[in-house]
Amino acid sequence: MKFIQRTFFTLLLVQGLFASVAFAQSSLNGMRETFDNNKNRWFVGKGKDYDNRIEDGQYHMFCKRTKGSYYPNQRIYIDPRKDFTISMKLTQVSGDKTYGAGMLYGSNNDNNRNFFIVSPSGSYRIARIKRGKFANIVDWSKHSAIKAGFGTPNLLAIEKRGGSVRYKINGTVVKTIPAEELQFFGNKQGFIVYNTKEVKVDDFFITHKPYRINLIANPIQGYKKENLGTNINSSYNDIAPLISSDGQTLYFVRKDHPNNIKRKKDDIWYAEKQGDDSWKMAKNIGKPLNNTSYNGVIAVSPDGNTLLVTGVYKADGSYKENGISISHRTNDGWEVPKKVSVKNFYNRNGYYAFNLSSDRRKLILAIERDDSRGDLDLYVSFLKADGTWTEPKNMGNDLNTFGRDSGPFLAADDKTLYFSSSGQPGYGSSDIYVTKRLDDTWTRWSKPKNLGKEVNSSGGENGFTITAKGDYAYLVSWENKKNGYGLFRIKLHQAAKPEPVVMVYGKVLNRETGRPLSARIRYSDLNSGKLLGIARSNPRTGSYKIILPYSKAYDFLATRQGFYSVGNHLDLKASSSFKAIKRNLYLAPIQVGAKIRLNNLFFDTGKSTLKTTSYGELNRLIRSLKRYPKMTIEIAGHTDSQGNPAKNMTLSKARANAVLGYLSSKGIPTNRLKAKGYGQNKPIAKNTTALGRARNRRVEFTILSK
Incomplete structure (x- = not known):
């Protein structure tokens, strides 16, 4: 089955599996096909170009095309890195004497396939088509080992042993190549017939040592996939699920629905969760995200205010070309x-898949490029300061196989990656695997582990996404012959869970009026000042969400022109379980008389020397002073009531002067700065509690002129 290029990639996996699952599990131990029956579901039937049947213990194939080929096949896993043998008995019955028939192996599609064929005239050819380009390994050559003519069987075999691959006809080696020259493009093995010819095949054998599936620990927990119900799943194709970080909104793609912008095309739909953990009726997300082309949602930011979608749009919202686009929520929608x-x-392939990291700074791509190992490989691209992205970088052979590696989903911990692969031993034509990033090269990963039978079926899985909490996974999965594929969720096995994270949520508010504001959110490493992630607040409600992995201390704030950002910090160096922490972010209008606390200043107890973790906060103040060159400020130090009042006064003055000194050292004229210590004389909270005393220990500045 073929699809046009703009079809969202997951659609290929969902609709293109049915004819190719027969041997997926049994082939882990090899196979012996004698065609005594059709239990393995080889394609049989008559059509304009073919006539296939299984009869008398043989598979009969008649290619009716006067020019061209026909190649029935099955998905049968072979690891080309290990020793194997593929063999078959081929009898050419009648028809055209040119070209011939033979073996199809290590193939994926029309543009990526291998074949080993013999002709009735006594010649053989070994060739491949890679990305649509034909190349001979051996051009048509006569050989005495071939039994020429019709009605006489020839035995074809390919043997890989160690560092070499031997091609045999009737037991005679006709060609040997180094193992590194063997190229597999996929798991399709079968037969190929050319030019108005009838052939029959028997004894199609694939032998190798049994393959072992690399499973997660304790994969059997009694978990069952839960169908998401009729409010989500319809009688149409519902695919490509994407769950929001908080698990409250599900985005997916629905094909050929009457309420789509255009029938026979894909639209983005979404559903929201109700209080009883059920889902409201799914809705079409509408224009401008949906148009008359194939539409799909790739990623949703943790705050739910940014979507990454497939395709490039014209200004009027219509389809322009293949690619990726980004949309932000506005007061009026998207x-x-x-x-x-x-x-x-x-992308050399007609299909693709993408995923955006929670920090919105890494893009994972499943595409085919010149350095791809297989059909689709996984790549990473990084956000640059100018808003563009770096050239895709192949994520390496720890992940990428000769098969199709797709459906990437990077968990909120920024380390755990889930993806589907057809190039590793599994239960179906594509299984879900999990791996952990080992360093910052993005090319070193732990050995991918299969999520086991409770997740993976004999059909094929894709579209695997999880919540930030890591409690549930959402995916496309095969249910049964009656219902086909649908959207499901399943509890995530402990061995497959990502590292815990913290979800920080709240609202961005005008500090003076308390009204919600549309703003950008930035969070950084408190120690180094390095920007780690970005987000946006909802333009109507001011709500925001960010995901912070453990192991760092963070500085986070909202930014908007005309306002000063009141900073926050959170120390998450000590790992713990998943948490949701509410923190409202405040923006102070830049106006005369405004008094703004510098929350992210740090001193040792009783000391006035600034810690380096304070520099991020002070550098923001410097940028504001440079943006408003006429602004003058008073820097005020305050203490709590603990200790000697005179010493507290001295300490508060010293801390205010330390801030002034830093600003001056960075080029801010001292005539724009005034430092003053107030000791314990201006408390803003009661000194009778630890929390009150912490609020009173502060350095703040007041805008004297603008």
């Missing part, structure tokens, strides 16, 4: 998506 610019982006 804006027309804008193109995401990735350096030297190209």
